[in-house]
Amino acid sequence: MDDIRYADRIVSADEVKIAARKAQVYYGTNHALRDVDVDILGKTVTAFIGPSGCGKSTFLRCLNRMNDTIPGCRVEGKITLDGQDIYDARVDPVQLRAKVGMVFQKPNPFPKSIYDNVAYGPRIHGLARSKAEIDEIVESALRRAALWNEAKDRLSSPGTGLSGGQQQRLCIARAIATSPEVLLMDEPCSALDPIATAQIEELIDELRAQFSVVIVTHSMQQAARVSQRTAFFHLGRLVEYGETGQIFTNPRDPRTESYISGRIG
């Protein structure tokens, strides 16, 4: 892949983790997302912002083929992970989702113990040969999700018994237990209070040392706090994509300017 020339800098093809070219999404006859071209970089937090219904979550779900599970939804164009077409018939979506994990808006732990929530992925993907190895993965994922201290004495208690913020960190631990390369987060803090939100934001910043993180958020303050790159979507199109500081202080497109100054949205 050739290097990519942006207005603000040249990005080496090695830095690109996920690339989309002319991505389209249809829900039946509704052409919800049009001609999206974007390069998501490795070890970077990328925020997707834009008014309600502009297609942020739809595009996020393209990146690990979660749209496959929606009846009537069709994706066209090309999306690659490390240069490999993720929509190729040979790609197993379950394996893909182990590499491109996802955390949803509402914490959704399985009705299982805290331990089993985290051990689930490594077990189904055969990532451990012994109980001791699974124990290690569970501890390490809970530590990285900043939940170990609160959970270590109650690993066999139900995950659903945790507070909302703890449940969301459990879902992050579950997603990172399979050692993904990319973590997709769809408004991960919208159901949380300010303290839990701050904990998740701190965690996102730490996770970027290991993963590419893509976060959909309605909060421009959150996008400005946690991300290095921001993509602004409007009416099913990617209008502008660049360094977060530039998007918020010096947007190039008038639609981005209107949105960040509160005139549309």
Ligand SMILES: Nc1ncnc2c1ncn2[C@@H]1O[C@H](COP(=O)(O)OP(=O)(O)OP(=O)(O)O)[C@@H](O)[C@H]1O
């Ligand atoms: N499961 C679905 N079935 C049918 N249409 C859908 C589905 N999900 C989204 N859409 C449509 O696709 C378009 C984009 O929606 P999407 O949820 O991706 O936007 P969004 O920017 O994430 O919105 P919000 O910020 O409100 O979550 C909308 O027209 C929406 O009605």
